[in-house]
Amino acid sequence: MLSILPISVPQAQGVEAEIPIWEKIDWTPEIEQQIYKDWGKYYSRRRRENIAMHYYDKALQLSNDDYMTLYHRSQSKRKTAKTLGALEDSLEAKRILRLKSVVNAPINLEVCDALYELNQFEKAKAELHNNKRVFTGNKTKAFEDRLIVVDENIKDACGDGLSPFILENERMMSHVKDLLNEKFKVDNRPLWKILKEQNKCDILSIPECKEELLSPLEIARRKRAFDICYQVYIDKSWIDILFLKNLKKGFQIISRR
Incomplete structure (x- = not known):
């Protein structure tokens, strides 16, 4: 028996692409x-964040005040190192909730995580402390855990972790500090007094040229001798040399005046 196989008919030019049935x-x-939104979560769980964000964008086009979609898109952006965009989405979700007089622990935690990943440790610490006062019970546990991490990072940057380096390079750092203070210090004294202390001058000085006294016969x-030398060795170009010499002599006379 002959088996009938499905024939793939090529799409005619100018005809729109096939539309999925569910979209009809x-x-x-x-x-x-x-x-x-569900498709965005589905692809995000499978680490296909570009497709997930595509569907989150389509969901927000239909409802731009959906704070949960903003929250999930913020998480997807953080997974793909788009932390600044993640912070914007989480802050927008937090703003929408504030208008509704509602607080949401996961969304506030997302703001703190985005600030931490942007290395804004001071702002992250302030947000974590504020949320510890807002929420109670088990909801504060996540903020407390992250606060420990932020405190250790700040301690490493400004505390015991930096002390040995400062002790080893104290002399160099004090010199750099003096240079920076000198650079940003505003001196309101007159310019001539500042330059006088630096053994400088605030005007353009022209060194005095000693004039050579020659007899008319030597001149x-x-x-x-000048004319003969250049006539012999440079031929007709000696006139240009003579012109340049006279031009140089004229500039010297003007500069003395």
Whole structure:
């Protein structure tokens, strides 16, 4: 018996691409937005963050005040090192909740995590302390754990971890500190007084040129020797040399005045 195989018909030019069946169904905006959000979570769990963010974007186009979609998109952005965008999404979700007079521990924690990954330890520490006062019970545990990590990072940067380095390079650091203080110090004294202390001058000085005194016979002899030398060795170009010499002499006279 002959088996009938499905024939793949090439798509005609100018015809729109095939639309998935589920997109042909007339979903309500709420259901469609939920579908996009679920697909975003599905792909995010499988580490396909680019596709996940694509569906989160489509979900937010249908409902831009959905704070949970912003929260999940913030997590996806942090996974792909787009931390600044993650902070913007989490702050926007927090702002929407504030308008509704609602607080959400995971969203506030996402703000703290984004600040920490941006190396803004002081702001992250302040946010963690504020959230410790807002929430109670088990919700504060995550903030307390992260606060320990932030405190250790700050301690390593400014505390015991930096002390040995400062002790070893104390002399050099004091010199650098003096240079920086000197650079940013504003001196309101007149310029001539500042330059006087530095053994400098605030005007353009021209060194005095000693004039050579020659007899008329020596002047004529040198002039004749100059002309003969350049006429012999440079041929017709000696006139240009003579012109440049006179031009240089004229500049020297003007500069003395």
